[in-house]
Amino acid sequence: MEGGRPSRHEGVAPLDTMDALTQLSFVVHAMLERTAAEHDMSIVLARMLGILRDRRPTVNELARLLELDKSSVSGLVARAERRNFVQRTPSADDRRSVRVSLTEEGRRLTTAITAEFGAEVAALLSGLTPRDADALTRIAGTVVLSSMHRHGIDLSQVRE
Amino acid sequence: MEGGRPSRHEGVAPLDTMDALTQLSFVVHAMLERTAAEHDMSIVLARMLGILRDRRPTVNELARLLELDKSSVSGLVARAERRNFVQRTPSADDRRSVRVSLTEEGRRLTTAITAEFGAEVAALLSGLTPRDADALTRIAGTVVLSSMHRHGIDLSQVRE
DNA sequence: CCAATCTAGTTGGTGTCACGAACTAAATCA
C-alpha cells in the first residue's frame, strides 16, 4: 500500500510485487484522472462514456458494469445528460427502463480522451524495451482475464 | 478506456496495451478499495496511513506525497484523528506546522490492511507462471520508477 | 528591527460521487 519508500542505502529499492503493482495502478489511475480532468470530467464519468462507446445499456446494466449502486448511476447519467454527453431513450420492450447512449458530443469527447490517454500510456511505456512492453501487455491481459473469470464474469453480455 | 469489450468472434479478444494496463489498474484499484472498505476506510485514507507507516510528515508534505491540496489533507487528517487512527503533534522547530503520525490503533489497522491486500495481490497473480510473475514485478517496477523520474521526483525525501 | 512578504494550516463554500431508504410505475407471478 503506497510503498515508494526509499531505501536508505542510496539508490533505489527494488519494489516488491505488491508495491510495484499498486504503484503502477496509481500511476495509471492518476494519468487517467489528469486526462479526464482536462475535459472537466471525473474518472467515473470518463469510464462510463468509454463503456457507452459500443453499448446502449440500461441504467441497471450500467450499474453492474461499473459496480455501482443504481442510484449512483442514475445521478451520474443525469449529470452527464445535463452536460449533453449522453441521452436517455425509453426502452421499447420494457416501459420501466431506459437506454443510455452517447450523444454526438459525447462520442467526440470520448474519442478525444481515448486518444490522449492512449498517447500518455505510450509515453509511459516508452522507456521499455519492445520485449518488455509486449510482455507487460500479455501478462496484464492474462491477469485481467483470469480475474474476471474468477469473479464469474459474463463478458460479451449487454449489447443492444 | 474501460475496454473489456468482447470480441464478437467467440472466445476472448486479446486486449491491446492501453486496455490491458487500464483494466489491470482498475482491478488492483478495486481490490484495494474492497480491502479498505472492509475496515470502513476509503482508498485515500488507507493510502495516507500507508505513508505514515514510516514517516511523520507535516500536512504539507503529506499533501505533496498524496498530490492533494493541503485543505483536502487537512480534512482527511481531521477525520482520521476523530477515528483515532492518527495524531497531530505540534512541530518542534516550526510552531506553525504539525507532524502527523499513526496511533497504535492506526498502526494495527495499517498492518492488517497491508497483509490482507498483499494476500489478495498474491491471489490475483496466482495464475501466472513464476517467470511471468517475476517479469510483471520487474517491468511494473521499471515503469513506476521511470514515471517518477520523469515527473522529477525526489524520493528518499521526507522523513523525520 | 520592523514592515512587507511568505508559509503552514484551518475553515467555509461548492461540486461530485458514493450509499441506503423510500417511493412510483411497470412487469410478472401465482
Next chain:
DNA sequence: TGATTTAGTTCGTGACACCAACTAGATTGG
C-alpha cells in the same frame, strides 16, 4: 386480479475534491 418483483428516481448523509479567505507564525530586506 392481487401480491410481488423490478427499473428508475429522489432524498438525506457523508467522504473527498477544489478554491478562496483567513490566522498565526516565520522570513526577509530596507
